[in-house]
Amino acid sequence: MSAAASFFPSRTITLYMARLFLTRTFAILIALVVVLQALDLLSESGRILAYSGNGEGEIWRYVGLRAPQIVARFLPFSVLLGTIITLTTLNQNSEVISMKAAGLSAHQVLAPLMVASLGIAALSFAFNDRIVARATATLDQWQKVEYGPLPIDRGDRSNVWVLDGDDLIQARQIKGRGGGAVLGGVSVYERTDGRLTAIVTGETARLDGDAWRLENARRFDVATGIATRLASTQVGPGVRPDQFTLATVDPDGLSFRALAVAIDDLKAAGRPTKALEGALWHKLSGPLSSVLMPLLAAVAAFGVARSGKLFVRAVIGMALGFAYFVADNFALAMGNLGAYPPFLAAWAPFLLFAMVGEAVLVRTEE
Template identity: 55%
Template sequence: MQLDFFPSRTLTLYLAKMFVLRILAVLVMLVLVLLALDLLSATGKILAPEGNGQAEILRYASLRLPQLISRFLPYSVLLATLITLVTLNQNSEVVAMKAAGLSAHQVLAPLLLTAALVAGLSFGFNERIVTRANATLKAWEAAEYGPIPDVDASIGGVRSSVYLTDGNNILAAATLSGAGNAIVLTGVTWYERAPGGIIREQVRSPRATYAGPGWRLENPVRFDVAGAMTDQLPALVVGENLTPERIMLQSIDPDAQSFWELGQSIEAYEAAGRNTDEMRAKWWHRLSGPLSALLMPLLGSIAAFGLARSGQLFVRAIIGMALGFAYFVVDNAALAMGSFGGYPPFLAAWAPFFLFLLLGETVLIRTEE
């Protein structure tokens, strides 16, 4: 019986249903509160462009909602774990299960199975919905919540915050749409700099297209720094060394690409001799991130055991919460270290997961098994 992790179908369904309902309740509560706070800070910026109104606020909320769900789903699993296990402990249901011959792992097995299903759903949700919401929202923010350029999806999507160097000079654009020779840049600024890095003149243009070579600025306005003068120019071609291929590589946003698209981008970067540590760390984290939900029942399991009347239940719940939040702190720190090369990308993404997996198992075995 000790090797049968699901000895009772009724008990498994009972615990799984209880766990799922609490995950959903905590997630809805967290997301609604955080979305309301986010809207309070962002509404002024959304309504600033002429013509924006309630529809744009609802659009912003629809784009932020997937991001909040993705970010706080593991926290919801942790809190739901503590609520579920504390409730079972207070009602002596854990005592009854252990008296029936169930081990600590068998008590947790339905919760772990549910968490594994949540991790799988989280991965699919991130790939199909969150990445697209990230791309759209970043492009909209780069356009200062104004109209986003329309583009045929077959020739590429919309990217934001393009920044490239051409020798001493700099080409920056708010958004990029299309691909290859059909690239269109909007909100373009060209900085012409002296060899020492001092800006000599700044040219702004609402739109730029590929001139082969270079990029043709439409209706450019030049500001001469030395003379503090502004004048209108005819169409101007700049950045002749900036090819469409280089711009496409430079404008890659790992958060806006799916797992497989990001893998292709990493291969393209490596072929071009570019550093891929940050992108590869995020690529690995696309797998380890959703799997963090699987750790939460294990880290919070300390709240399930021990007699409720001993007065230590609250302390056990605090310890379980501390272990769960410690994982998120270590995970974010390791990912940051991997982004600038402090850790190898694989280690940065997976070391916190395996470290806390071993820690949770050690605590459970030493105290309950």
């Protein structure tokens, strides 16, 4: 028998424990999503229906966009609770004692759960990258127009402001990147010494030399109150395309690869990227937190159930799991402030609690 195979219990026990763990984890996740989605709708349904013409279809569209965010946020909590319930049940039925009496170590007892949680982590990363990022980007755009018709396609940036000397340029939508960027719904607020003098609006703008060619433009003079129609005009001389396309980078609304490309573009433009680099690393460490949960909750698996301390052990496992989430959010906040390096902000809590969980397991059971 190979070393890898000997580390696990028998095939029957491995599949039995993995099935218990997965069914309880996803049952808890479904219950959490249903309850939290219902509570979220209580606060948002009024805003959705406040827009004229919205009805049941828009409510279901919101649910379809919001539910993936709830799943992504609470999947690690579900893994933690599923692990505690699984191990507590096995302990109460003396199944853990039977496995240890058969010569299995604590690590071998936990091995099926660790492998199953690794599969959950891989599924979570793919789900976050392919579904949650797109849903987040679309929902953010929809909320910016107060749940009205979506003016832009997925992946496009919206409502970007750029300062050009004293003037302000607003683009309601941006498609494409670099020299091929197209601005839609452009408004240029011309100012002199901080005082608004004119507003130039247009449907689209494309790069023309070192300025932007604004089509179907209108100019409103604030002093005279006269609006003038212009066939086309040039605005924003010297304004680079990356000032529009890189003005707002939301890491939650971008996939791993798209965020990495945005970070490279920002670096090339000389922009700060530390906070985004931390978010990029967290797209890996976040899903992997599921692998930590069996280790942190392992304290609930061992000890004699008749001793009356099983509930206390379960509470300790839950406390360790929730302490990890607190430390993870704190480290990310410190990374956004620049107090922690990006890699440390994303991975320090994971590595710290992996050592804590291993130390507790070895100290109490091995």
